[in-house]
Amino acid sequence: MIVGQRKPIQEIIGMLKGIKKILILGCSGCVSVCSAGGEKEVEILALILRIDRKKKGEPVETMEKTLARQCDTEYLEELKGEAGNYDAILSMACGVGVNYLADMYPTTLVFPALNTSFMGVSEEQGVWSERCAGCGDCVLDRTGGLCPIARCSKRLFNGPCGGSQNGKCEIDPNVACVWQLIYDRLKGLNQLEKLKEIFPIKDWSSSLHGGPRKIVREDLKL
Amino acid sequence: MNDVNQPDIVAFCCHYTAYACSQDLQNLPQLGFPENVRLEILPCSGRISITRLLKAFEQGADGIYVAGCKDDTCHNVRGSQIAKKRVDYVKDVFDQLNIEPERIEMYMISREPNRGFIEVAEEMTMRIKKLGSSPLKGK
Known part of the structure; x- marks a missing residue:
């Protein structure tokens, strides 16, 4: 899922300066699962903003709404005829939702309440970590299912660097060296031969280096 | 309640703690429980939500x-x-809003008949008297 976290409160307050009527818009997708931008977080942020404005003697009217997803046309269309009623919409979706909101409602001010952090997993309650960098050309078949792009600090393709110490990365002793993990896993699977195959220079055009990406499936289009 | 000598304090209390300490909530005034503290009994303190804490402050609690x-x-x-953890969350929010984090506190009290339940109410009352009314009052 996409993992995000709320921006510092003062940053959000700063971007909403002077705005008197705000729709705080949550998303029931990924950011709800990672407790950053779902219905509960919308209610909390609305309270925080109202308390701040009350303290300053500058009241603000907050409306709260949470859509099933903010990355789908059909759900964002629910705001048709309503978006213009607010001075601004503060989106608690990931950056995808904020962008799509801005695309669909060109005359409405849109602000992000979250920092979109990464694509990752919920390791346990309250702990998330990155697993995929969305490079557009998956190599996991050659690395035992463990990603050297998302999980290696240097994004190395042909084994660890000299900073790999006792299975940990030199950037932080709590960060596992993914190349150690790849080696251990392939050894356990009796597939160490795979490591003898040298990765060629990666073509990053399928990643952001090739510009904004788009997929069109003619078989699915109506 | 704007009188700084009678601060408006909301206490969210665990059912078990409250009854174990006081035996009967009706007895609290006779035992010296401050009148300015409004009790809201929860089935367990873990039932408290961040939203409920923030709402109490928004609605005028000192x-x-x-x-x-x-x-x-x-x-x-x-x-x-x-x-x-939820009280600590709200303390951090208050800090970021330049509101004294001391306006909210978590007390863990022995579940035996004792004055602890009353003493924390008195301690909080004294603390809020020193801090003064909520910065949201009169705005």
């Missing part, structure tokens, strides 16, 4: 506290530990 069991005697095992 101070707020949660009273639960000692962290190793919670009837629901981790209720008071969970409550403390």
Whole structure:
């Protein structure tokens, strides 16, 4: 899922300066699962903003709404005829939702309440970590299912660097060296031969280096 | 209530803690429980939500506290530990809003007949008297 976290409160307050009527818009997708931008977080942020404005003697009217997803046309269309009623919409979706909101409602001010952090997993309650960098050309078949792009600090393709110490990365002793993990896993699977195959220079055009990406499936289009 | 000598304090209290300490909530005034503290009884302090804490402040409380069991005697095992995390969250929010974090507190009280339940109410009352009315008052 996409993992995000709320921006510092003062940053959000700063971007909403002077705005008197705000729709705080949550998303029931990924950011709800990672407790950053779902219905509960919308209610909390609305309270925080109202308390701040009350303290300053500058009241603000907050409306709260949470859509099933903010990355789908059909759900964002629910705001048709309503978006213009607010001075601004503060989106608690990931950056995808904020962008799509801005695309669909060109005359409405849109602000992000979250920092979109990464694509990752919920390791346990309250702990998330990155697993995929969305490079557009998956190599996991050659690395035992463990990603050297998302999980290696240097994004190395042909084994660890000299900073790999006792299975940990030199950037932080709590960060596992993914190349150690790849080696251990392939050894356990009796597939160490795979490591003898040298990765060629990666073509990053399928990643952001090739510009904004788009997929069109003619078989699915109506 | 704008009188700084009678601060408006909301206390969210664990059912087990409150009854164990007082035996009967009706007795509290006779036992010296401050009249300015409004009690809201929860089935467990872990039931408190961040939203409820913030709402109490928005609605005019000068101070707020949660009273639960000692962290190793919670009837629901981790209720008071969970409550403390939520109180700490609101303390951090207050800090970021330049509101005194001391306006909210978590108390873990022994679940035996004792004056602890009353003493924390008195302590919080004294603390809020020193801090003065909520910065939201009169705005």
